[in-house]
Amino acid sequence: MEAALKERQAQIHRTGEEPFNLICNKDSLAGAVSQRACVFCGSRVVLYPIADALHLVHGPIGCAVYTWDIRGALSSGPELHRLSFSTDLQEMDVIFGGEKKLTAALRELIDRHSPKAAFVYSTCIVGIIGDDLEAVCKKVEDEKGIPVIPVQSEGFKGNKRAGYTAACNAMARLIGTGDTTGISPYSINILGDFNLAGEIWMIRDYFERIGVEVVANITGDGRVADLQRSHGAALNVVQCSGSTMDLARMMEDEYNIPSIRVSYFGVEDMAQALYDVANHFKDADLLRRTTELVREELEVLLPRLEFYKEALAGKKAAIYVGGSFKAFSLVKAFRLLGMDVVMVGSQTGTEQEYRELAEITDPGTIIVDDTNPLELTSFLEEKQVDIFVGGVKERPIAYKLGVGFCDHNHERKEALAGFAGMLNFVEEVYLSVMSPVWRFTKRCKKEVGGAL
Ligand code: SF4
Numbered sequence: 001m002e003a004a005l006k007e008r009q010a011q012i013h014r015t016g017e018e019p020f021n022l023i024c025n026k027d028s029l030a031g032a033v034s035q036r037a038c039v040f041c042g043s044r045v046v047l048y049p050i051a052d053a054l055h056l057v058h059g060p061i062g063c064a065v066y067t068w069d070i071r072g073a074l075s076s077g078p079e080l081h082r083l084s085f086s087t088d089l090q091e092m093d094v095i096f097g098g099e100k101k102l103t104a105a106l107r108e109l110i111d112r113h114s115p116k117a118a119f120v121y122s123t124c125i126v127g128i129i130g131d132d133l134e135a136v137c138k139k140v141e142d143e144k145g146i147p148v149i150p151v152q153s154e155g156f157k158g159n160k161r162a163g164y165t166a167a168c169n170a171m172a173r174l175i176g177t178g179d180t181t182g183i184s185p186y187s188i189n190i191l192g193d194f195n196l197a198g199e200i201w202m203i204r205d206y207f208e209r210i211g212v213e214v215v216a217n218i219t220g221d222g223r224v225a226d227l228q229r230s231h232g233a234a235l236n237v238v239q240c241s242g243s244t245m246d247l248a249r250m251m252e253d254e255y256n257i258p259s260i261r262v263s264y265f266g267v268e269d270m271a272q273a274l275y276d277v278a279n280h281f282k283d284a285d286l287l288r289r290t291t292e293l294v295r296e297e298l299e300v301l302l303p304r305l306e307f308y309k310e311a312l313a314g315k316k317a318a319i320y321v322g323g324s325f326k327a328f329s330l331v332k333a334f335r336l337l338g339m340d341v342v343m344v345g346s347q348t349g350t351e352q353e354y355r356e357l358a359e360i361t362d363p364g365t366i367i368v369d370d371t372n373p374l375e376l377t378s379f380l381e382e383k384q385v386d387i388f389v390g391g392v393k394e395r396p397i398a399y400k401l402g403v404g405f406c407d408h409n410h411e412r413k414e415a416l417a418g419f420a421g422m423l424n425f426v427e428e429v430y431l432s433v434m435s436p437v438w439r440f441t442k443r444c445k446k447e448v449g450g451a452l
Contacts, residue, residue, distance in 0.1 A: 003378035016363030042163020049073035059123025127154030180232025195220025324349030402441025404432035
C-alpha cells in the first residue's frame, strides 16, 4: 500500500481487512501512469478482429502503430484486419483539417482492397480539430456502396471502457441489415471472444456438437455479413462483459434478444457456459448432449491435471487483466490447482465485480482497480508471487522482478479457453513457475539469503 498515491488508495482493497468500499470506474489519476489504454485503443481491441473490414485510423501515425495488429486475432479466411491503415495526419492537416485526406484515403483503400465494410477510427487530434467523420463516411458510403462507419473513439474522452462503447455503437449500425432466413431457433451469437489463438474455433465446435448454431462471432474471426444478420440469433452469449455487454443490451432493446454472461476459461466456467446455453433453450436432447460433451472432455482432462496440481500446490499467483470477469475464472482455475491468488485486479472492473471478487478470495488478497507499474511492483514484492498473469504491459514488470509470467492477453499464441485451453494454461503456468531460471534471479537470492 505504501507505493500507492493518497488519491489512489480508495481503489485498493484487501480482502477481509476492512468493509468493502472500493472506488472504481472513474478516470485514471493524472500522473499515476495507469496501465489502462485510451478510448481509441479500447475500440480497436473490439473491432479489430472483424477480418473482412477495412480499419482506417484517422490520426497521427503513432495511434495506428500503437494498435497495429493489436491482438494478432486469427482469421479462418480474409486477413484485411491485420493491415493497419492510417491517414497519418501532419501539422498542415491539423491546421487546415483532415477531411480531404480522409476521403481520399478511404476511396483509395476501398478500391484497392474491396472490403465488406470500413471502420474509420477517430483519435485525440481529430476530436480537437473537429473533422466531421460522420459526413465523410456518409459521402464515401454512398459512392462505394459499402457500409462506412465512423468510430467515435477520441482517445481523451474517457477511459478504455468508453472505447468499448464506441465500438459497440459502430457495430450496432451493421446489425439488422442482413437476411436472417434459415437461422435455427437454437442459435446464438458469441460476444466478447477475440480469437487470439483459435479459441473461437474451439468454442464454436463445442456449441455445434451440442446442436446450437452460431450465427456470428462478435468479434473474433468476425465477418461483416455475419454481424449484419446477427439479430436473427435467439440468444447472445457474452464473455468479457466489459467490452460487448453494451451491444448485448442494445440488441435486447432493439431486437428482443436475451443475453447471458459466461466465461470460457477454466473447467468449471467452461462447463457452466455450455449448461447455461443448454438450459436457456430448455431442450432435453440439447441438455443430454451437453452433459455427454462435458463428461467426455473431463475424462480426458482431469487425469492429466493431477501431475500439475501436485507440483504447483501452494504456489502464489497474481492476476491483472483488462476486464474483471476474466479474473473470476482465473481465480477458480488457480484454486483447482491448489494455488493461492494473492492479488487480483483489472483495468475496467465494476463495483459489483470487485465486490464479488472480494467474496471469493482469501483474506489478505489485494484487489485493485486501474493500477500502475509502481503499485504492481510493490504488490508483487510484498506477496512474493511465483507467477503473474497479465498482458503485454505487465510482462516487463514481472521479468524485472524475476517473477514467472503468463500472458493472458494480446501476445499469447496458445489457446487458453475451453477444456483443451485449461490444459495449455496449466502447462504454461507449470513451465513458468518451475523454470530453473528463477534460481538465478534477485527475488530468489533474497529468499535464500543471497546464496545459490
Ligand atoms: S488516440 Fe490519443 S491517447 Fe490514444 S493513442 Fe492516439 S494520441 Fe494516444
